[in-house]
Amino acid sequence: MKSKREKRKKIFYVPGIISLVFIPLLCLYYFYKIDAFKVYSSLEFFLPNKDELEKYKVEDLRKYKIFKFEDNRSKEQQKLKELKFFVHDLVRQYDTINGAKIHFGSKTDYDTFVSVISMMSEVNVPTWALFKDNIYVLANAKPRPKKDRGFVCGNGKYSKMNSLRMEEENQKKELQVFQLSFLKQQWIIFLGYLGIVVLNIFTLVKFNKTR
Secondary structure, three states: OOOOOOOOOOOOOHHHHHHHHHHHHHHHHHHHHOOOOOOOOOOOOOOOOHHHHHHOOHHHOOEEEEEEEOOOHHHOHHHHHHHHHHHHHHHHOOOOOEEEEEEEOOOOOHHHHHHHHHHHHHHOOOEEEEEOOEEEEEOOOOOOOOOOOOOOOOOHHHHHHHHHHHHHHHHHHHHHHHHHHHHHHOHHHHHHHHHHHHHHHHHHHHHHHOO
């Protein structure tokens, strides 16, 4: 004799569903507000001393076009674009006559200074010098074509690919270190979220058994 299967009413635990949906969103919003997902990096550069600048006559070495940054960042975006185009042309044309002199005023925003330094790396400026409140940008002369010296083990293209591969690996390692550091710093939040999930599941199971 077959027994009829009893139909049970579906139970939806509203507080638990709300917790599981909104608490992760609140956590993501909190992480966003404290810049937890922001990856920090650095830019390397050195400061020449006065003797080196005078020795190589850097201040008189080119016909410099002057770019002055003396206001806050919101007013300097157009100047940054003009500077980038000008420096890009210097490097692309191997211009050894002209150059760029970048001056920072007392009211220059720090972000503007960082943007200028970062731009040097983006455009692959071969030579530039930071001294006091000025940066001098110089392009190198066009390299002479090398004579064929026969077979060489390896080539420039392979070296460049290898350098890019090593750079990507270093970036992945830095990202892994950042992620581990982030988890160590915010472990209590993840533990609290896991505790809430377990509590909701336990309450839901207990509630179903008592019905």
